[in-house]
Amino acid sequence: AAKDGGRNRFSHFTPALQEAAQTRMRLATDLRSALAEAQFRVHYQPIVDMATGEVHKAEALVRWQHPQRGLVSPGLFVPIAEASGVIVELGDWVFRQAVQQVAAWRVSHDPRFQISVNKSPVQFRSAAGTAQAWARHLADQGLPGECVVVEITEGLLLEADSHVFEQLAHLKQAGMPVSLDDFGTGYSSLSYLQKFDIDFLKIDQVFVRGLSATSKNIALCKAIIGMAHELGMKVVAEGVETEEQRQLLQAAGCDYGQGYLFARPMDGESLSRWLAETEGVCPAK
Ligand code: C2E
Ligand code: MG
Ligand code: MG
Ligand code: MG
Numbered sequence: 447a448a449k450d451g452g453r454n455r456f457s458h459f460t461p462a463l464q465e466a467a468q469t470r471m472r473l474a475t476d477l478r479s480a481l482a483e484a485q486f487r488v489h490y491q492p493i494v495d496m497a498t499g500e501v502h503k504a505e506a507l508v509r510w511q512h513p514q515r516g517l518v519s520p521g522l523f524v525p526i527a528e529a530s531g532v533i534v535e536l537g538d539w540v541f542r543q544a545v546q547q548v549a550a551w552r553v554s555h556d557p558r559f560q561i562s563v564n565k566s567p568v569q570f571r572s573a574a575g576t577a578q579a580w581a582r583h584l585a586d587q588g589l590p591g592e593c594v595v596v597e598i599t600e601g602l603l604l605e606a607d608s609h610v611f612e613q614l615a616h617l618k619q620a621g622m623p624v625s626l627d628d629f630g631t632g633y634s635s636l637s638y639l640q641k642f643d644i645d646f647l648k649i650d651q652v653f654v655r656g657l658s659a660t661s662k663n664i665a666l667c668k669a670i671i672g673m674a675h676e677l678g679m680k681v682v683a684e685g686v687e688t689e690e691q692r693q694l695l696q697a698a699g700c701d702y703g704q705g706y707l708f709a710r711p712m713d714g715e716s717l718s719r720w721l722a723e724t725e726g727v728c729p730a731k
Pocket of ligand 1: 491506507508519520521524533537540564565566597627628651684685686687704705706707711
């Protein structure tokens with residue numbers, strides 16, 4: 447329909463928006479059956495100790511192998527899963543996969559191994575998949591809480607009510623560290639950093655991208671790292687793609703790096719092989 451509309455503004459934009467809305471609706475329907483039909487996978491991306499190159503952390507990232515559409519990006523389907531509530535069950539499944547994987551890597555690779563799992567605000571507000579349930583699952587597996595780092599967003603902290611507060615406290619009581627994801631993108635208020643006990647701060651990719659010795663981003667990264675350290679947090683830089691970025695971040699005192707320079711997210715088996723081949727010290731160091 448947009449074809450014959452030509453430069454007409456109205457017919458140009460409406461069909462595209464309509465199509466996007468229809469795609470989202472179809473994906474929402476498909477998401478409901480995707481778990482039962484085992485269409486999800488969990489990939490893991492190593493998180494590298496900047497000072498030593500050692501790898502004893504990874505982030506769990508969900509993947510959807512759609513029967514018709516192929517691989518659908520979590521950037522597209524996670525918001526839909528959040529809107530429909532499916533994220534609660536899906537997030538629990540990712541958590542359980544991650545627990546199984548971290549248990550294996552603690553034995554085969556490094557007893558310190560930790561896996562980060564993203565937990566959406568929708569999950570925090572749900573009666574299922576609570577901090578207590580996650581703590582119980584870890585205890586049932588004979589694993590310490592520190593095995594799983596919970597990645598949260600600034601948005602959660604800004605809207606935090608007493609329930610969210612309680613949930614975060616439960617995570618900490620169970621020994622599960624909390625990591626603040628995508629830091630610096632959403633909000634200018636920093637007051638929430640005083641109110642919550644956060645272990646890791648993840649500098650968002652937008653600050654790491656375009657990082658150079660002369661850019662303003664290096665000043666921002668240094669300021670973020672300095673502030674985080676003063677507050678007792680460790681810093682993870684996301685989206686490290688070049689050797690120059692790695693060197694600048696390391697010189698700035700950044701504790702950990704994650705990005706394509708070191709490795710892309712990959713399935714558990716591939717990361718097991720990668721860990722064995724590199725003997726747990728990142729070759730891009
Ligand atoms: P995130 O938690 O900030 O995850 C980091 C994203 O950056 C991942 O995208 C990762 O593949 C990508 N990335 C890592 N290194 C590089 C790099 O060097 N360059 C570039 N350009 N990108 C890099 P991914 O896997 O597509 O996930 C996107 C987002 O989807 C995640 O962002 C997270 O917010 C959400 N997500 C993924 N898995 C889950 C999950 O299990 N539960 C929830 N609630 N959200 C998830
Ligand atoms: Mg994350
Ligand atoms: Mg992130
Ligand atoms: Mg991100």
